[in-house]
Amino acid sequence: MTQITLLDGGMGQELVARAGDDRTPLWATRAMIDHPGLVRAIHAEYFAAGASVATTNTYNILHDRLTSVGLDHYYHALHLRALLEVHEARAEAGRGLIAGSMGPLGESYRPDLTPPVAVSTALYAEKARLMAPHVDVILCETMSSLDLARGALQGAQAAGLPVWLSVSVDDRDGSRLRSGEPIAELAQVIAEHPTAAVLANCSMPEAMAAALSVLSTMGRPFGAYANGFSEISSLPLPESNDAPDYTHRHDLTPEKYADFVMKWVAMGATIVGGCCEVGPAHIRHLAERLKQAGHSIL
Numbered sequence: 001m002t003q004i005t006l007l008d009g010g011m012g013q014e015l016v017a018r019a020g021d022d023r024t025p026l027w028a029t030r031a032m033i034d035h036p037g038l039v040r041a042i043h044a045e046y047f048a049a050g051a052s053v054a055t056t057n058t059y060n061i062l063h064d065r066l067t068s069v070g071l072d073h074y075y076h077a078l079h080l081r082a083l084l085e086v087h088e089a090r091a092e093a094g095r096g097l098i099a100g101s102m103g104p105l106g107e108s109y110r111p112d113l114t115p116p117v118a119v120s121t122a123l124y125a126e127k128a129r130l131m132a133p134h135v136d137v138i139l140c141e142t143m144s145s146l147d148l149a150r151g152a153l154q155g156a157q158a159a160g161l162p163v164w165l166s167v168s169v170d171d172r173d174g175s176r177l178r179s180g181e182p183i184a185e186l187a188q189v190i191a192e193h194p195t196a197a198v199l200a201n202c203s204m205p206e207a208m209a210a211a212l213s214v215l216s217t218m219g220r221p222f223g224a225y226a227n228g229f230s231e232i233s234s235l236p237l238p239e240s241n242d243a244p245d246y247t248h249r250h251d252l253t254p255e256k257y258a259d260f261v262m263k264w265v266a267m268g269a270t271i272v273g274g275c276c277e278v279g280p281a282h283i284r285h286l287a288e289r290l291k292q293a294g295h296s297i298l
Contacts, residue, residue, distance in 0.1 A: 001294035002265065007099075007225050007273020008046035011282050012060070013248070015042065025069055029060045032081050033074075039082060043089030045280040047096055050287025051273065052298050054089060054096055055139060057082040058131065059103035063123060076130065083134040087183035099164065101136035102127055102152055104142050108202070109168065109232055111145035111179035120148060123294045124155025141166040142202045144178035144222035146185055153193040164271075165190065166199035167211075171231045174203065174210030183214040190218060197221040202275045204231060205252070205260040212267050223269040226260065228252045228277025247275040261286055262293065 012028035018038060019031045032039055039057045046054060066072040090096050093178055105120050106113025114120070128138050138159050140152035149165055156163040167183065170176045175183055183200075190198060198220045200211035205226035215222040228249050261272050274282050290297060 001269060001296070003298050004265065004290055004295050005053060005097075005271045006051050006283070006287060006290070006297045007221070007223075007271065008043070008051040009225075009274035009278040009280060010227070011042060011055065011057050013276045014279055015039065015057075018042070022123075026065060027060065027070070028057055029065070029078060032057065032078060032085070034111065036081075037085070037229075040085035040088045040140040042280075043086050044092055046283055047089060047093035049280045049284035050297060051283050052096055053099050054086050055085050055099045055141075056101050056131065056135065057242070058127070059101040059141065062103065062105060062127075064105060079127075079130050083131065087134065097136040098134070099137050099139040100131035100159070100161075102138060102140050102156065104144060104168075105151075106148075108142055109144060109178055111177065112210055114145045114148045114179075115151070117147050117151040117154070120151030120286055121154045124152050125158035125179040126160075127160035128156045132161060136162065137162045137164055137196070138168065139164045144167045144168045146177065146179070146181050146189055149186065150189050150192070153189065153195060157193055162196035163194065164193050164199060165199040166201040166225075169200050169203045169211045171204045171207050174200070174207030175214055177260070178203075183211055184217075186215075187218055190195050190220070196218060196233075197223070197271055199271060200224045200226075202227045204229070205257065208260065208264060209267065212264055212269055216268055221270050223271030223273075224261075225273040225275045226266050226278070228256075228257070228282075252277070254282045254284070257282045258286045258289045262289060265290070265293075267296065 014030040143149040
């Protein structure tokens, strides 16, 4: 059948739930300071569940987030802490790729905060160079506008590694980015810079089929990893840097999530996994379903 790259699930929400601390603007990043080893443990659970990729806990390590709380001097140290913990988990598992995560500047789900491309390119290039010696691929994820995707892709080239681009789409219309721009216009963006794979993430699973129908036309390996939040597109967007308190769904069981993913695989997706509120139990069940269907996990 098909060879599937199985991503891990969400890290940030797992950390928030397990740490039990009050939410802070740094959420998943703060957990590495207050709870050393917790990130490694979660990576290890995803590997044990069958994931073939571990995504670094570097999504939210950005100058704009750290400066706002007076911790920008920890920028490099926090990256190294995240990289150490993922490498420890991979060494224990004895397998797997490491994807260096680069999250959106400004704020997740806030395309209106997208900085100029020249600004984002420089910031992402710094981050990519820092992670390059320690990861196998750069993952630009939850990009919600064309310009943010353009700046991330351009900056990511500084790593000299394969780059995966993943965009966050409108929960009601998966053919559009959260900015309202058509996903189809990404074709021009990826034509400008080497892009090894195109993905959609951190949107409701119900929106992903529409996104994949467009991404599948771009001549790259494609896939999706959805979240387990209720609809975000219709909610007021956060005005601060505090961690968003989006309501998680109670109906998205591992079985139901796997049903969605198997449909994406039937569409030709070869890179799948989960995002926020999709945890180790979901990935374990998904790995089993993929194998039962005759697919192999790389």
